[in-house]
Structures are given as C-alpha cells and as structure tokens.
Amino acid sequence: MEDVSSSRGSMAAVGKGQVFALVIGINDYLSNDYATPWCLPASNVLVLEDRQATRAGILAAFQSHFMDNPRIPDNGNATMILFYAGHGTRILAPENNIARDGRVEAIAPVDERTKDAAGNEVYAIPDYVLGWLLWRLAKKKGPNITVIFDACHSGGLGRDVGQVRAGGSPSPSVPLELDGHLWKDEIGAAQTAPSFRMWSQSAPSHVLLAACGQEETAREIRYDDKSVHGRFTESLITWLRRVSLENTTYQELLNRFPTWSGQTPHCGGEKRDGLVFDGNFPRTGSRTMPLIPHTLPDNEILQSFRVDMGSVDGVVPDTEFTVYGPDNNKLCTLVAHSVETGKTILVPPGKQPVVMKDGQSVTIPPQSRAEVSDWKNDAMILHVYTPDDFPHTTDLFPKHDITVQPKGRKYVQASSVADADIIMRKDGDDIVIQRLTSTILECHPETRFPLRDNAAHLPLVADGIAHFNYFLERHHGSAPLKGFSLEMHRLVGDYPGRRPDLKASPRGDGNLIVDNAVNIPSRAGDKYGFTIRNSSEMDLFPYFFFFEPEEYTIFLWYKPDSHKVAPLTKKTEDVDGTVTISMGSERAIEFRLPPDQPYSSGFLKLFVATQHLDISWIKQDVSPFDPNFKGTPRIQAGQEPLVAIPEWDALTVVLTMTKQ
Incomplete structure (x- = not known):
C-alpha cells in the first residue's frame, strides 16, 4: 500500500469524523497528489494501481478496506470514498435487463479479457454489482459514501492528450451467475425492496460523481507541469481545495466546473443535494439556497441576485427572502423582483439601489444564502x-x-x-x-x-x-406540454433482470395505470417499477415524487443527473423516449400494508419541463408530525443562467393498495 497521506497544496482534513478511501488507478492514471487531495492517515487509504487492480483485487479490497474494516464503526457516520480512474466500458446487459440500448456501464479491471490462475475468463465489473456492494456497505457501515469515477463508457482507447478514457472494443457480456453469490442469500428478503414509506431514490446508499454522461467521453489533458490527468479529476481536486465544504452540496460543487464540449460531469444518488461528505460537517439552514450575483439592465439597482426557484415553486413578486452570510448570521431581507418558472431575481426592499440597515449599506459576501421568510402567495x-x-x-x-x-x-x-x-x-x-x-x-x-x-x-x-x-x-393552468405519460408495472424476474409483467394489465402492455389511478393488492413478493414516456417532439426533464398522505411525507424517486442533458428524449422514428425507474438492475419498489390496516392510498406526482428545474427541495422526507422535522430541505443552485422561461407541466396518479 502506498503512503498518500500528504499532497501538494494540501487541504485540511475532511470534516470532524474519520475518512477512509479506496483509490483505484489503471494505466498510470494516478500520482500521489491525485490519489487523495485531502490529508489522511496512510492507514485510512488503500491504493490499487495497475497490476494490483485486477477484478479479484478490486472486489477483495472493497471487502477488506470497507466491509470488514474494524476501524470503520458499524452503523456509524464515517466518510467512505471510492475513487476509480481508468477504463470504462459498456457491456451487454443480463437477460431482460432494462436499458435503452441493452447495455449497462462497467469498469474494466486491468486483467479483463484474460484468464485467471484457474483458467477462467476475467470479465468487467458491471454497475449492478458495484451498486449491490455499495448498498450492503451502507447497510452495514452507514450511507456516508461518495463514489468518484473518472472513466467513460464510449469512444476509443487513447492515452494521448485530448483522448478519451475508455476501453477500446466492447467488453463481453458478464454471465449473470458469475456474481450471483453476492445477492442470492438476500434477494428474497424484504429489505431488498423497500416499502413505500421507507423508499428513497434508486441509489440511496451513495453519491456518485462521474466524469461524463452515458453517451459522452471523459478526456484527459496535459497540464503546465507536463503531467497528464483527466480534466474531471483536475477540476474536482481544484474545487475541493477552494470551496467551503461545510456550505457546499455535491451538485453545487459540480456546478463550479468549467463547461466542456462532449463531456458533462454528472451527480447521482439520493444525497446529491446534501453537503459534500455529509455527516462530518455541520449542517446549514434546512431551506437555504445560494445567492448568485445578477446585473439588472437598468443599472439603477446595484444589488441584485438570482435564486434558482420560481413560480413552479410558489414564488410570486414581493415574496420575501432572508439572507444569511457564510457564517449563518442573518444579514438582511431581499424581495422577489421578477419571477420566472425556474428562477427569481431578488432586489432590496422598495427597489432601493442597495440594502440599507441602520443607515449603512449592507455587504452581501460570496457564499451567502437565502431562504423564504414570507411567501406572499395566497395559493400556498x-x-x-x-x-x-x-x-x-x-x-x-x-x-x-x-x-x-x-x-x-x-x-x-x-x-x-x-x-x-x-x-x-x-x-x-x-x-x-x-x-x-x-x-x-x-x-x-x-x-x-x-x-x-x-x-x-x-x-x-x-x-x-x-x-x-x-x-x-400544483399544476400548470394551461397544460402546455402534451405527449408525456407515466406507466406503473408489476415486475417479474430476479435481480438484476427484473422487467414488466405484460400479463398484469388488461391491455397486455404491462401498464397498471388507468385514468390516472392504479389499484394494487398488498402482497408479499410483488415488486414494482415505472416508465416515464415521451411521445412529443421535445426533450424533457422529468421529476418524479411520491406523496404519502398519512404522514404528509414527499419522497423524490427520480430527477435528472445532468442540468444540461435532458434524459427523457423526444420521439424519434416512431420510438418514444423513455426513462425507467426501479427496473432491471435498479432496486425495485415493494408496497406493503401494516397488518392492522385494510387499505392505504398515496399519490404519484410527475413534473416535466423543457429545461432543468431545481425542484428537488419539494421533498419532505421527515414527517411534519416527527419532533425532528425542521422544515423542507435546501436546494442547490445552478451556475449557468437560464436564458429562457422553460415550459413545465405535471400529472398526478392516485395509488390505492388493499389487503387481499
């Protein structure tokens, strides 16, 4: 194991708790500096490079350094970081796996497409295997896990400057039984498919920071010191050293990256809107959002800011916002001047040039945040x-x-x-x-x-x-968007190949939703997934929520990974664009009634927009009845200004479950 406890321009130790990292680098992608940008004890970091990064070596290191590590407390809050810099690939999915092109992402260990000591073929490590391992790790050690991948899944092999970081030719399909021993003892257990009250997004165990989107390439460039590194890793390390981690979410961190043609870093996982390495930093206000400086064209108002929430969130002209500095001290009040669908411009009260307090102008420093203090919206x-x-x-x-x-x-x-x-x-x-x-x-x-x-x-x-x-x-009064729909499916097959049961619906298409309603029995073993369908001529950004009325909780089940790439593509050549949720190698959803309850209902709510909207803050994971309820969560801000008002629309489906 290599000592990576020091680094160039070292930054302070991460947070207040313990941090453990498994760093995997193939083809000399790593140097000591890029293996870990924070100061950690050497015993907390395990580095696998080149010949060490075999398939067996990677899986064994995950088990020993994370799962079986006695220094990581069970059910604790230690920060665990899995960093991979190397080749990415896409492989044919297992039979019936739900994937748009029939393939899933995978990482390519150094010995892929060779024979092991026993003469067996060595395969790539598919995403559903990594996902299962991360879920087990979160279950045992706690969900404070960050996964960083500087790899891509398309393009050709290249180590020259400007080339992509991917395997050269497609990797062979991984036999489904190869890794089946990992989950065969747990696949039938109830906890593998959370009940609707316990449900979180399909990656509740970790946050994923990836160098590029599914159809893009992650590139590397030469820097002033003649070294060659992935530009994603370079930007990540730069901003980890610069930002105030106790006030920065994962998504906000990625929003600081430069814009690259053909490479859009993305962030996934339920906690992507949480603080970086959450758990080892104190939380800021629960409903605060970053203030982004803005210049009004008339130049009469000198202090104006943008927040990335708007009319879809309930903001109206004159909605009041309280501003807090980086130290969480209250600074002043701003009011909504102009409101669009996904953004609001804030100005001083009375449209004064600057905010005045006790006869003095108020300075609003960088990294200040705001929260709504008075909605001024009768509809809310x-x-x-x-x-x-x-x-x-x-x-x-x-x-x-x-x-x-x-x-x-x-x-x-x-x-x-x-x-x-x-x-x-x-x-x-x-x-x-x-x-x-x-x-x-x-x-x-x-x-x-x-x-x-x-x-x-x-x-x-x-x-x-x-x-x-x-x-x-919430709905749009004029319903401007047509051609989008939501489907719900009962699933058949085993993980990671679950698929819709076409026989479960009267129409034979597997869709259980009829006239914006669905009725299902409470039955052990039944698992469900969803398809969002787009038959329109516009690419769309979907946001999928579950509203649970008994506890007044709101769960976010899906939101786009990228602010720039719409995942719900338009209809092409008579083929609808689709996004699938909780099918294939994703964890399915199971709905169950308590023993003493004959029926229950909830609401599936789908928002779609022509541009990205920061509406994940709508979620309300903790019931208002819970003494620990502190309000709705914070939202993140985008770096790029919205240049047009996005159209949006919504639909609601009533889900009723009855005891058999």
Whole structure:
C-alpha cells in the first residue's frame, strides 16, 4: 500500500469524523497528489494501481478496506470514498435487463479479457454489482459514501492528450451467475425492496460523481507541469481545495466546473443535494439556497441576485427572502423582483439601489444564502380551523388578528369550517387532522399523531401540511406540454433482470395505470417499477415524487443527473423516449400494508419541463408530525443562467393498495 497521506497544496482534513478511501488507478492514471487531495492517515487509504487492480483485487479490497474494516464503526457516520480512474466500458446487459440500448456501464479491471490462475475468463465489473456492494456497505457501515469515477463508457482507447478514457472494443457480456453469490442469500428478503414509506431514490446508499454522461467521453489533458490527468479529476481536486465544504452540496460543487464540449460531469444518488461528505460537517439552514450575483439592465439597482426557484415553486413578486452570510448570521431581507418558472431575481426592499440597515449599506459576501421568510402567495396558504375547545390555538396563532399569516408561516386561521382546508382538533393525547380539500379527502379523510407535550411544534406541523397540499395540487393552468405519460408495472424476474409483467394489465402492455389511478393488492413478493414516456417532439426533464398522505411525507424517486442533458428524449422514428425507474438492475419498489390496516392510498406526482428545474427541495422526507422535522430541505443552485422561461407541466396518479 502506498503512503498518500500528504499532497501538494494540501487541504485540511475532511470534516470532524474519520475518512477512509479506496483509490483505484489503471494505466498510470494516478500520482500521489491525485490519489487523495485531502490529508489522511496512510492507514485510512488503500491504493490499487495497475497490476494490483485486477477484478479479484478490486472486489477483495472493497471487502477488506470497507466491509470488514474494524476501524470503520458499524452503523456509524464515517466518510467512505471510492475513487476509480481508468477504463470504462459498456457491456451487454443480463437477460431482460432494462436499458435503452441493452447495455449497462462497467469498469474494466486491468486483467479483463484474460484468464485467471484457474483458467477462467476475467470479465468487467458491471454497475449492478458495484451498486449491490455499495448498498450492503451502507447497510452495514452507514450511507456516508461518495463514489468518484473518472472513466467513460464510449469512444476509443487513447492515452494521448485530448483522448478519451475508455476501453477500446466492447467488453463481453458478464454471465449473470458469475456474481450471483453476492445477492442470492438476500434477494428474497424484504429489505431488498423497500416499502413505500421507507423508499428513497434508486441509489440511496451513495453519491456518485462521474466524469461524463452515458453517451459522452471523459478526456484527459496535459497540464503546465507536463503531467497528464483527466480534466474531471483536475477540476474536482481544484474545487475541493477552494470551496467551503461545510456550505457546499455535491451538485453545487459540480456546478463550479468549467463547461466542456462532449463531456458533462454528472451527480447521482439520493444525497446529491446534501453537503459534500455529509455527516462530518455541520449542517446549514434546512431551506437555504445560494445567492448568485445578477446585473439588472437598468443599472439603477446595484444589488441584485438570482435564486434558482420560481413560480413552479410558489414564488410570486414581493415574496420575501432572508439572507444569511457564510457564517449563518442573518444579514438582511431581499424581495422577489421578477419571477420566472425556474428562477427569481431578488432586489432590496422598495427597489432601493442597495440594502440599507441602520443607515449603512449592507455587504452581501460570496457564499451567502437565502431562504423564504414570507411567501406572499395566497395559493400556498393553508386555512386551518380549530374548534373552540382546541387547547393549543394560541400556539398556532399567537396574533390577535387570526386572518393574518404569521411571519414566515404558510397558514392562517379559518373563521369557519366552510373556509378551511383542514380541521385540527384534539382527541385524548392525539392531534387529529381532518382533511377538507378534494384530492386528498377522497383517499384519507383524516390522520392523527401524538402531540408528546410539544405544542410549540404545531406551527411546523401546519407548515409541513401546507407544503404537502400545495405541491400535491400544483399544476400548470394551461397544460402546455402534451405527449408525456407515466406507466406503473408489476415486475417479474430476479435481480438484476427484473422487467414488466405484460400479463398484469388488461391491455397486455404491462401498464397498471388507468385514468390516472392504479389499484394494487398488498402482497408479499410483488415488486414494482415505472416508465416515464415521451411521445412529443421535445426533450424533457422529468421529476418524479411520491406523496404519502398519512404522514404528509414527499419522497423524490427520480430527477435528472445532468442540468444540461435532458434524459427523457423526444420521439424519434416512431420510438418514444423513455426513462425507467426501479427496473432491471435498479432496486425495485415493494408496497406493503401494516397488518392492522385494510387499505392505504398515496399519490404519484410527475413534473416535466423543457429545461432543468431545481425542484428537488419539494421533498419532505421527515414527517411534519416527527419532533425532528425542521422544515423542507435546501436546494442547490445552478451556475449557468437560464436564458429562457422553460415550459413545465405535471400529472398526478392516485395509488390505492388493499389487503387481499
């Protein structure tokens, strides 16, 4: 093992907890400096180079350095980093694997396409094998895992400057049984297909930082010191040293990279909007977003900024934002000046040239952030009725004027049941929420939760319900986009080859959704996946959420990996563009009812847009009823300004599950 505990221009040790890295470099892609840009003890870093990076060597190193490492606590919060710089390839998928071109990504170990000591063929390591290993690692050691790949999956082999980082000819298909021993003992277990209340995106175990998209090439260039490195790795290390990691998300980190033709770095995984190496840094505000300097054409307002949220998020002109500095101290207030679908321009109150406070102009430094403090949007406001005997009315409405929205809140008190969206009442030790809005009323007339002597939490409960209701009902008034649809499938086959059961639907196409509704039984072993279909003439960016009304939670099941490349391609030559979710080598979804519950309903919500939208912050993973609920998550900002107003649309499907 090579000592990589020091590095040129070394940066401080990452975070406050322990960090462990497995670094794999093939064909002299690594130097000591690029193996790890942070100062770590040599014992925490294992480096495999060239002849060491065999298929068996890589899998064994993953097991010994991560899975079986006694210095990494089980169920802990240690940061684990898997870095791979070398050849990428695409291989024929296992039988029935869901892939648009019938292939999956893989990394090519140094001994691929040779014979091992026993005379057996050595194959590439496919993504579904790596995904399974990472899921097991997260389950055992914790989900604070970052995977960095500087490799690509197309193009020709080249080590010259400007060439791509990929294998030369297609790799042979990997026999499905080759790695089956990894999952055969767990494949039938319930935890391999999370219930809808436990579900997260198909890569909940880790964050993936990749050098390029699926159809692109990752290139390397020569630098001033005559060394040759992947430009993705070079940019990654540069920005890891420069940014404030305690205030930077993975997606924000990638947004700082330069723009390259034919190579678009992308970020995947449920935690891509979380802080870099999350868990070893303190969190910032839960609903804050970066402020991006902006220049207005009239030059009369000297301080103006852009935030990447807009009308689709509920922002309207005059929505107020509180600004926080890099140290999280409150600086000032800005207001929405102009609002588009995916962005808002903020200016000082009263459209003054600069923000004034106590007679002095306020300086807003770089890396400042903002959060909405007053939506000023009547459509977002939840009207709450409380009966006369409700003992906690003053906790919800401390002001005398009950029709005025409390500062920063999303609700007001309704003067009558007829004017209310919900009724909040007390029943014993429980708070009962009675729903009155049409969409949710049909499925769940009421829900309840224990107060636990925490009446001060009720304003956050009402805010969370308002957030849930607003985005469940959110739709575009003119429905400008046509030709997109959502399909739900019951799956057959085993991991990693699950596929739609065409016989499960009356039409014989495998789609269970009829008239924006789907009914399924609660049955052990049933697994489900989804297809988003595009028969229009425009490429689209899809965002897929699940709304769970009993707990008022919102889960993000899919969003695009890239800000620039639309994954839901337009129809070409009578073939629809598709995005598949939870099929093939992705982990499937399983819906199960609790033993004492005869039925349950939820909502599938699909947003699509012609340009990228930063709406992942809509998710509400923690129930508002939970004392740990602190509000909706933060969102990230894009580096590139939006040059046009993107069109968007949405559809909602009611999912009902009944006990057999």
